[in-house]
Amino acid sequence: MNQHRTVPPIATLLVALAFAPDAxxxxxRSDAAGFLSGFxxxxxxxxxxxxxxxxxxxxxxxxxPALWVLPVAxxxxxxxxxxxxxxxVHLPGxxxxxAASAVxxxxxxxFAWRPPLATAALLVGALAIFHGHAHSTELPNGEDALLYSxxxxxxxxxxxxxxxxxxxxxxWRWGNRLLRxxxxxxxxxxxxxxxxxxx
Amino acid sequence: xxxxxxxxxxVAVAPSVAEAHLTSSGLGPFYDGLLHLMTSPExxxxxxxxxxxxxxxxxxxxxxxxxxxxxxxxxxxLGGLVALTPQGNDIVSASWLLLLGALIAFxxxxxxxxxxxxxxxxxxMHGYSNGSxxxxxLAVVLALIGLATAVATMTVLPAAxxxxxxxxxxxxxxxxxxxxxxxxxxxLLGWSIRSP
Numbered sequence: 001m002n003q004h005r006t007v008p009p010i011a012t013l014l015v016a017l018a019f020a021p022d023a024x025x026x027x028x029r030s031d032a033a034g035f036l037s038g039f040x041x042x043x044x045x046x047x048x049x050x051x052x053x054x055x056x057x058x059x060x061x062x063x064x065p066a067l068w069v070l071p072v073a074x075x076x077x078x079x080x081x082x083x084x085x086x087x088x089v090h091l092p093g094x095x096x097x098x099a100a101s102a103v104x105x106x107x108x109x110x111f112a113w114r115p116p117l118a119t120a121a122l123l124v125g126a127l128a129i130f131h132g133h134a135h136s137t138e139l140p141n142g143e144d145a146l147l148y149s150x151x152x153x154x155x156x157x158x159x160x161x162x163x164x165x166x167x168x169x170x171x172w173r174w175g176n177r178l179l180r181x182x183x184x185x186x187x188x189x190x191x192x193x194x195x196x197x198x199x
Numbered sequence: 200x201x202x203x204x205x206x207x208x209x210v211a212v213a214p215s216v217a218e219a220h221l222t223s224s225g226l227g228p229f230y231d232g233l234l235h236l237m238t239s240p241e242x243x244x245x246x247x248x249x250x251x252x253x254x255x256x257x258x259x260x261x262x263x264x265x266x267x268x269x270x271x272x273x274x275x276x277l278g279g280l281v282a283l284t285p286q287g288n289d290i291v292s293a294s295w296l297l298l299l300g301a302l303i304a305f306x307x308x309x310x311x312x313x314x315x316x317x318x319x320x321x322x323x324m325h326g327y328s329n330g331s332x333x334x335x336x337l338a339v340v341l342a343l344i345g346l347a348t349a350v351a352t353m354t355v356l357p358a359a360x361x362x363x364x365x366x367x368x369x370x371x372x373x374x375x376x377x378x379x380x381x382x383x384x385x386x387l388l389g390w391s392i393r394s395p
Contacts, residue, residue: 068371072304072378079382086389136389145289146240146296149386153379 034144038151041135042159047098047193048131052156054105054186055124056163057179060170061109066117070124071160075153077125081132094137095197097130102190109183112176228338232345235329236353241292242325243353248299248380249321250354251373253314254361255306260314261358267315269351271322276343278323279330289391291328295321296384303377306370322350 042048052074059070084091091097104127107113115123135152166182169175236243249268253260299317302309309317329346333339361373 068375072375075382076304076378076385079385082386083389086386086393088393136386144240145390146244146292146383146387149383149390150240150244150379152386153382157375157379 034147035151038148039155041138041152042131042155046189047102048134049159050186050189050193051098051101051105051127051131052159053163053166054102054109054183056160056165057109057167057182057186058105058120058124058163059160060164060167061112061179062114062117062120066120067164069117069121071157071164073121073125074128074160075156078128078132078135078156079153081129081134082136083132084129085133085136091130091133094130094134096194097127098134099190099194099197101127101130103187103194104190106183106185106187106190110180110187111183112180228341229345229348232342232347233349235342235346236349239329241289241296242329242350244380244383245292245295245299245321245325246350246353247357248296248303248377249314249318250357251361251377252299252303252307252309253318253354254358255303255365255370255373256309256311256314258362260309260311261355261362263311263315264318264358265351265355268318268322268354269347271319272326272329272350273322273343273347275323275326275328276330276346277326277340279327280333280335280339280343282327282331289387291324293384293388293391295324297381297388298384300377300379300381300384304374304381305377306374 042052055070055074059067062070081091104123108123167179170179236246246268250261250264253264299321301307326343326347330343333342365373
């Protein structure tokens, strides 16, 4: 009479699982990680960093309006490259294009090249496509897409701003020489990445 | 007793349905609505983008947006509450960011009627998306009023900043910010198309 029949633990678990309704809430916890992950992505590759800083340096050398047209053109066209990557458009020689961007932009800073604004914007835009395409094919799943994208774009803008800030030294004679030396360093770095890409 | 413990465990393990959207602030439904905008980057970025666009265009655009956007947002969300159709998706949010960001970046000279129409459409669409994820209760209506209040705040502050500081180098900085918004929208669009 005092015998108690107990529910087996496995039955408890099965009942719990069977009655578990869908959880519909958004994932809130990954938001900050998504932004940070996107922010760190452009600055984690030195070849990207070289080219993006070079855009700022060149803009500073050219002065207004290139000073802000180039940093506007780069992320916009980079996003077009990213879009093409997302929708599956194949772009050949992406790594070579990224290395070439550092070589060409570094050379532009080294020789203080002053083309018409449209030419400079077209060059920067054409090179930005490779960077955007490369990033889109490396993006991790499971992140908040918008925050990741914002972090990614803001980091790119910050690298341009860093180049512009460094470029303010051009008001001094030694500053101009320093800028050209940095251009040489960027072009040399680009050549190294080019060698790695084709090897 | 042993059985009672097992059944308590079943209740504890079985998750209750989590309400999409509303994150609890612990201060009541009105503040839950306020908090919602701050924890929804797609909505927040779109509201700020529209406000910046209006700020660049002038004080009358900003004043109009201050009234139109939150009201449209509230109407849209109330419409979403009673409608049982699917809510908005990332492609819509991405398209808004791309459009508004591009208009800011190119400093588009839009007339007052155009910014008003954009504000109304943005409010209705995003509000509808917000409301369609919720159940019709008094607490949710209070939350939607809180949400509209947050939208009003996040519309008037960037618009006022744009009007007050939107000349010279600050205008250029705002246009650069617009290009970042457009680029983020374009990337989100690609991302959404890749994984709908």
